[in-house]
Amino acid sequence: MSSLGTMARKVLPFFAKGRVVRGFGRGSKELGVPTANFPDDVVENLPEELCCGVYCGFASIDNGTVYPMCLSIGWNPYYKNEKRTMETHIIHNFSEDFYDQQLKLVIVDFIRPMLDFTSLDELKSAIASDIVTSHKILANDAAAALSKHEFFLLDEDV
Numbered sequence: 136m137s138s139l140g141t142m143a144r145k146v147l148p149f150f151a152k153g154r155v156v157r158g159f160g161r162g163s164k165e166l167g168v169p170t171a172n173f174p175d176d177v178v179e180n181l182p183e184e185l186c187c188g189v190y191c192g193f194a195s196i197d198n199g200t201v202y203p204m205c206l207s208i209g210w211n212p213y214y215k216n217e218k219r220t221m222e223t224h225i226i227h228n229f230s231e232d233f234y235d236q237q238l239k240l241v242i243v244d245f246i247r248p249m250l251d252f253t254s255l256d257e258l259k260s261a262i263a264s265d266i267v268t269s270h271k272i273l274a275n276d277a278a279a280a281l282s283k284h285e286f287f288l289l290d291e292d293v
């Protein structure tokens with residue numbers, strides 16, 4: 136297990152919520168993997184154990200259906216971002232964007248460190264493999280129970 140994973144698991148499961156803000160828009164266009172970005176204050180308030188990496192868990196939009204998700208936390212080394220971001224890919228086909236809507240999530244487990252890649256195709260395959268890994272991890276009973284956590288039921292703030 137990587138040391139990043141060992142550190143992260145000390146604070147997992149971790150719950151977060153915030154309004155979806157615009158990223159660079161590359162997720163949908165270049166990667167075919169739409170991502171919802173959290174505002175800076177949510178990223179800045181993450182525990183240091185969740186500094187960076189690729190994780191999986193569950194997420195909802197405006198207290199709606201809870202779906203599996205995978206997310207990245209870090210500087211997107213492939214794109215050499217200067218600002219750390221937290222980007223969630225909800226594993227479901229949505230017909231519309233959800234900017235400014237409330238994203239709630241629980242991070243359940245660490246998958247891998249953020250990596251640099253020599254081509255966009257390599258980044259795409261890594262994310263495709265993250266999605267498969269997420270489904271495997273989240274099928275576990277203890278993990279799946281978190282999708283029913285009361286955090287997702289509370290009906291405030293929408």
Ligand SMILES: Cc1cc2nc3c(=O)[nH]c(=O)nc-3n(C[C@H](O)[C@H](O)[C@H](O)COP(=O)(O)O)c2cc1C
Nearest residue numbers: 158159160161162205207211212213222224249250
């Ligand atoms: C599951 C997942 C894994 C990711 N892994 C990496 C990675 O290893 N390296 C990287 O540079 N970016 C990674 N990303 C971030 C993507 O590069 C990023 O979501 C994409 O650039 C879209 O960003 P944008 O919404 O700001 O346009 C990952 C994103 C997701 C959802």
